[in-house]
Amino acid sequence: MNMAIRSVTRSALARGWTVHGVHEGFRGLVAPPEDGKIEQLEARTVGGILGLGGTVLGSARCLEFHERHVRERGIANLAALGVDTLVVIGGNGSQTGAHALHEMGLRVIGIASTIDNDLEGSDITLGADTALNVAVDAVDKLRVTASSHRRASIVQVMGRHCGYLGLGVGLATGAEAIVIPENEMTADEVAERIASAYARGKHHAVVIVAEGATHNATELAKILERDHGERIGFDMRVTVLGHIQRGGTPTVFDRLLGARFGNFAVERLAAGDSGVLVGLRKGKLVTTPLSEIIGKQKPPALDLIELAQVLAQ
Secondary structure (H helix, E strand, O other): OHHHHHHHHHHHOOOOOOOEEEOHHHHHHHOOOOHOOEEEEOOOOOOOOOOOHHHOOOOOOHHHHHHHHHHHHHHHHHHHOOEEEEEEOOOOHHHHHHHHHHHHHOOEEEEOOOOOOOOOOOOOOEEEHHHHHHHHHHHHHHHHHHHHOOOOEEEEEOOOOOOOHHHHHHEEEEEOEEEEEOOOHHHHHHHHHHHHHHOOOOEEEEEEOOOOOOOOOOHHHHHHHHHHHHHHHOOOEEEEEHHHHHHOOOOHHHHHHHHHHHHHHHHHHHHHOOOEEEEOOOEEEEEEHHHOOOOOOOOOHHHHHEEEEEEOO
């Protein structure tokens, strides 16, 4: 997100525009002006942030934002500063709020950003590549210990109701089983995969579980131990990666994507666009009306699911 913030700021300044940054998302947008949640940004303000994880502007939930009078307060706060346009960097919730503001007459453009990669309008969203790399690195390290002690590691990754992270991590680490909401595996099927690895003489096994699966990693491990303990062969250990996946240094891919998204958002605003989401489709920067993406969840690519099944044999 920081590279996108930097890119939007400097691209807009290059056009002679004035830029402000809103701290704490929509909560900061609707906060009383005296709270100082909206500050003017200059080129140096966003210097040195491109390699930082997270967002220097911060993020926060604002449950009251669904109320029209609250959104009107946010629009009024912007108008008092002479701001007539808002760039919203975020996922489904953020873009739903962006669409609501657009419907109320504010010029808005969204930038697709979520580690879950479940947002329609972009083949890959900002932050997903970094989250994948952080999770893969963690699983690679777990594999070292698992191999030394002849264990099966049951690893839970994030993704809410989308299995993209689980699928990507599982493929990249050669997991024996990948359990995601879009392609559920039964405990019996997972046990068969682990037992097969043990029978082939492997010193370890890895099972990746997406947090949106029917059974989380802890629940799945208990079922496996209860019903298939002797058959599996390995001792089992559960690891929940949690919010470690939201940290880490942004990858080169995400830095370049953030730069491209930010500059393209400014270009489209200059061209008069509003109410659209900036994303990447087949390697090209595109915009999609926010009305077409809100309330929808993009599923993982079918070919990746099929590939995971083939490679796990």
